[in-house]
Amino acid sequence: MFRIMKRIFIIFIGLLLIGTTADAQFKGSENRLWESTDFDFHANVGGRKDDPGTAIREIHAVSTEIAWATFSDWQVPNAPTLNKVAYTTDGGASWITVAGPGGNQAQYSNICAIDEKTAWIAVHTSDPGLYHTSDAGITWTKVDGLFEDVAVMCNFVYFWDKDNGFAQGDVKDGVFTLYTTSDGGATWTPNSSVSAAGSELGGVAGMYGVATDGTLWWQSDQGRAFKTTDKGISFASSETGLKNTNQQQGLKVMDANTVIFPAFDTSSKTYSYKITTNGGASWESWTPLGANETYGTFGFTSVPGTNFLVSISSEESTTGGEDNFISYCADGKSGEEWTIFPQWIAAEQDKTQMTYVKFFNFDGTIKGYASSFNYGPTYKGLDGILVWDGTLKGIGISSIQKSELNIYPNPATEIIYVTNVKNVAKISLSNMLGQTIKTVENPQGKAQITTSDIEKGFYIITVETNEGQILTNKVLVK
Numbered sequence: 001m002f003r004i005m006k007r008i009f010i011i012f013i014g015l016l017l018i019g020t021t022a023d024a025q026f027k028g029s030e031n032r033l034w035e036s037t038d039f040d041f042h043a044n045v046g047g048r049k050d051d052p053g054t055a056i057r058e059i060h061a062v063s064t065e066i067a068w069a070t071f072s073d074w075q076v077p078n079a080p081t082l083n084k085v086a087y088t089t090d091g092g093a094s095w096i097t098v099a100g101p102g103g104n105q106a107q108y109s110n111i112c113a114i115d116e117k118t119a120w121i122a123v124h125t126s127d128p129g130l131y132h133t134s135d136a137g138i139t140w141t142k143v144d145g146l147f148e149d150v151a152v153m154c155n156f157v158y159f160w161d162k163d164n165g166f167a168q169g170d171v172k173d174g175v176f177t178l179y180t181t182s183d184g185g186a187t188w189t190p191n192s193s194v195s196a197a198g199s200e201l202g203g204v205a206g207m208y209g210v211a212t213d214g215t216l217w218w219q220s221d222q223g224r225a226f227k228t229t230d231k232g233i234s235f236a237s238s239e240t241g242l243k244n245t246n247q248q249q250g251l252k253v254m255d256a257n258t259v260i261f262p263a264f265d266t267s268s269k270t271y272s273y274k275i276t277t278n279g280g281a282s283w284e285s286w287t288p289l290g291a292n293e294t295y296g297t298f299g300f301t302s303v304p305g306t307n308f309l310v311s312i313s314s315e316e317s318t319t320g321g322e323d324n325f326i327s328y329c330a331d332g333k334s335g336e337e338w339t340i341f342p343q344w345i346a347a348e349q350d351k352t353q354m355t356y357v358k359f360f361n362f363d364g365t366i367k368g369y370a371s372s373f374n375y376g377p378t379y380k381g382l383d384g385i386l387v388w389d390g391t392l393k394g395i396g397i398s399s400i401q402k403s404e405l406n407i408y409p410n411p412a413t414e415i416i417y418v419t420n421v422k423n424v425a426k427i428s429l430s431n432m433l434g435q436t437i438k439t440v441e442n443p444q445g446k447a448q449i450t451t452s453d454i455e456k457g458f459y460i461i462t463v464e465t466n467e468g469q470i471l472t473n474k475v476l477v478k
Helices: none
Strands: 011-013 020-022 054-061 067-073 080-088 095-098 107-113 119-124 129-133 154-159 165-172 175-181 189-191 203-210 216-220 224-228 236-239 259-265 270-276 284-286 299-302 309-314 324-331 336-340 354-362 365-372 385-390 406-408 415-421 424-431 436-441 445-450 457-465 470-477
Touching (some): 054 354, 054 365, 067 365, 080 119, 309 354, 309 365, 324 354, 424 445, 436 445
Parallel strands (some): 011 080, 107 154, 154 203
Antiparallel strands (some): 067 080, 107 119, 154 165, 216 224, 224 236, 415 445, 457 470
16 A cells, blocks of 8 residues: 555566567658657567557657657556666667566666666666666666665656766655765765655655756655755755645656646546746646647646647547647746647547657757557557657747737638738648648738538648748637
8 A cells, every 4th residue: 555656557567578679760741840650569568469558658868869768558557567678879760679677577667868778777666676777778787775675665766977866765764765876876875864744755756857957856745846956965845735746747847947746636637736937935826728629638748948848638528629639838837828739640540549748958959759559569559659859949939929810710611711921931731640631832911721621620720931930720620
């Protein structure tokens, strides 16, 4: 009964083969915002053949080219971690899968990549502890004496660079179990400076975030937020006022001072949120707008160093919208104006359930990963793993603003009009599979798109400026 909820979807099962390479390349037209690969979860990772459920557990990228990933089978109670780890050295175009550490029943808290050969994994239950590989997963070595007590699990391990790392664990004897290293994990120094408050039992598995300046935030299971600016030597804590924070959605770090913190209401099955914009000095209520229509209620992630948030939907819409999508919010601090990516790639919209999205910022270059359920050997969901490269200017607006355009009527039956068009190179209408249905080139002043000859349903209007920037708007054709 010891904090079962925090262990959602992270049990380790199955001992599988070592050294499988996913022979895949990016595919998709050059105008797509997301690229996809043919990474076959079933062939490369495993999971049950008959039911959907295999999905990304976590991806941690150390550069635009190098990332490591773990996987889960969501169709099994508590979503066990599959006994596979994968890494990429070409930005996600191809992945190499290897066996992970800890035994057949191990549960992973998180994975932290160092380079193409080195990664750390925090394991709890079934020979728990900290494990690392320095030979690309051929062998895994356990650190002696750390987090070997199943009652004091390691919630995450993180390295700022190859030498400096931090491991955060549960409460023991009234204090959080914390360790730091400055020599690449050869030695670990205990830190007993953070005492538990109230009914706190520990942190939450895998729930932490790091700003672009290195400020690391983590959360307790009772709504406290902690941050360190000196690589785990000292911590500042703040009360968010939230409870029931021992859930799947962890805190989202936008920058060193701006963090969004979630809490789950077990009776209503809904989340509530608080945000700080002053480094935890105060926390205010925050509400994402457009749930089920344009904000994905399954989860969201920050894009560190920017004001962008990206969400995924994996649930049935309650208001007539599309069931599954990826969307973004350019003003994350407000949580308003969520827009579905116009060309997110779906094999079959009604079967695709988005399960994971994560973004990284490498000196201004944005790298993102997303994935859906794998539906066995005959259906791969969203073509395996989606990859985002570059910057976010392609979904920003400079020379035109959404408020200046008039797109009507919505819903539409015969024609959609776009008025007050200035400095626009192209207006296109795409379906929810990312397929362009109609295009208007170099519109002037006013454009119209006939809808009487297309199927009923939701579509995306994409307005592209002469500078290559994009504005999108969701419309319904009846």
